[in-house]
Amino acid sequence: MERTLIIMKPDTLQRSLVGEIVGRFEKKGLKIAGMKMMELDDLKLEEHYAHHKDKPFFGNLKKFMKSAPVLLMVLEGAEVVQAVRIICGSTKGVEADAGTIRGDLAMTNWNLVHASDSLETAESEIKRFFNNDELFSYAKLGTDMVYESEFKG
Numbered sequence: 001m002e003r004t005l006i007i008m009k010p011d012t013l014q015r016s017l018v019g020e021i022v023g024r025f026e027k028k029g030l031k032i033a034g035m036k037m038m039e040l041d042d043l044k045l046e047e048h049y050a051h052h053k054d055k056p057f058f059g060n061l062k063k064f065m066k067s068a069p070v071l072l073m074v075l076e077g078a079e080v081v082q083a084v085r086i087i088c089g090s091t092k093g094v095e096a097d098a099g100t101i102r103g104d105l106a107m108t109n110w111n112l113v114h115a116s117d118s119l120e121t122a123e124s125e126i127k128r129f130f131n132n133d134e135l136f137s138y139a140k141l142g143t144d145m146v147y148e149s150e151f152k153g
Contacts, residue, residue, distance in 0.1 A: 002080045003033055003135075005125040007114035010068035011106075018071060021101055021113060024087055025075055029146030034074040034135040040065050048128060057109075064110060072129050078147060081119055088115045 006025070012018055026032070040048075045062050052058050075084060089100025093111050096103035102111045116122035126135075 001031075001076045001078060002119060002122075003074050003076050003126060004081045004084050004116045004119075004122040005114075005129065006073040006075060006084065007129075008071040008073065009110070009112055009114065010064060010070060011110045012112045013068050013071065015105075015112075017105060017112065020105070022073070024101060025073075025084070028077075028083060028087060029142070030075045030077040030080060030083065031138075031140045031143075032073060033076045033137070034130050035071065036130075036134065037069050037071050038129075039069050042066075044128070048125070074126055074130060074135055081116055081122055084115045085117065088113050 008018060008021055012021060022032075042062065045065055046053060049058065049061060052061060077083060087101060089096030089102040091102070091109065091111060093102045093106025093108055096106065096111075098104060101113055106112050116125050
């Protein structure tokens with residue numbers, strides 16, 4: 001199974017939407033492999049958002065991401081990166097489809113969640129925020145009801 005990283009940003013915590021967001025991933029049938037809360041510092045933010053470092057909004061992004069703790073979650077499942085990105089919706093909340101996290105709950109680029117955009121990115125992001133001993137492998141009850149391949153053979 002594949003893994004991906006989710007960061008529930010400060011607006012998720014401040015707006016009391018943690019349960020709503022975690023619930024959407026659980027209802028999809030994805031398995032939580034790791035979860036924790038932390039405060040992000042400049043070094044971690046500059047590493048994570050290196051692709052935005054030279055953009056005019058980067059200072060505001062860092063200030064926002066340091067305004068409250070974030071919740072980090074590693075999700076596991078088949079084609080999990082694609083599934084999670086669909087659940088999250090388009091980056092700008094006002095443009096995101098209804099039924100997605102951002103479409104239902106966000107208006108701006110303060111868009112509640114970060115989701116890895118590829119398996120390669122997910123792997124490096126997970127290593128950035130989680131140690132191996134913070135990630136868990138376990139048999140999740142009901143998995144056979146999520147993946148049809150369990151019924152074959």
